[in-house]
Amino acid sequence: MARLKLGPILDDKPVKLTIELPATVHRDLLDYSRVHAAETGLGEPLPPERLIPSMVERFMGSDRGFTRTRK
Template sequence: MVDLKLNRLPDRTPVKLTISIPPDLHLALADYAAIYQQAYGDDQAIADLVPHMLAAFLASDRGFAKAREGLTERRK
């Protein structure tokens, strides 16, 4: 077997998630998409913004990161 510097890539298959949200949250997301378009001149659908918003939220949640370390250790 060849010894490559790059490890095997992880599974990057998207997972479809269907949710229902209240009207006020939908309005806030629509407003965010409109402000995003004004800021960057790039029109993006709410569905395209939400995964990045969730990732940013999770990445910034230190309590979640710390608690998740414990879960990861138990999975090994």
Template sequence: MTKLKLTDLAEDKPVRLTIELPAVIHRHLVAYAAVLGAGQGAISPDKLIAPMIARFMATDRAFLKARRGVQLPPPAG
């Protein structure tokens, strides 16, 4: 089994955003969704974007350090 950084997709009240992605990023999202959904069923690539961004920010040490020095609202989740 492939060890992916994303393991589960939490359900939460979404906020709608419209973004444009380079085609190569979209292809990679489609491939990632296929690997993550193997054996579980199809996963829509758009459902991966928020957890990927959240995972990135949660593991970015410079962001976490800077965030401690600035009064920001706590992260959701």
């Protein structure tokens, strides 16, 4: 099985946002959640709203241009 970039999801105090996603992205998130649950040993897949913050955080952390400009 391929290793996912997203590791375990930690609980943190959330800030509520409302976003709209294309249906294709939502379906992909649901699929990703199922694969993530299987890879991390979770019984139930996490809902997409629990995955998105970690995905965005990882994306921004790996964006060298953002990291360089932010400093």
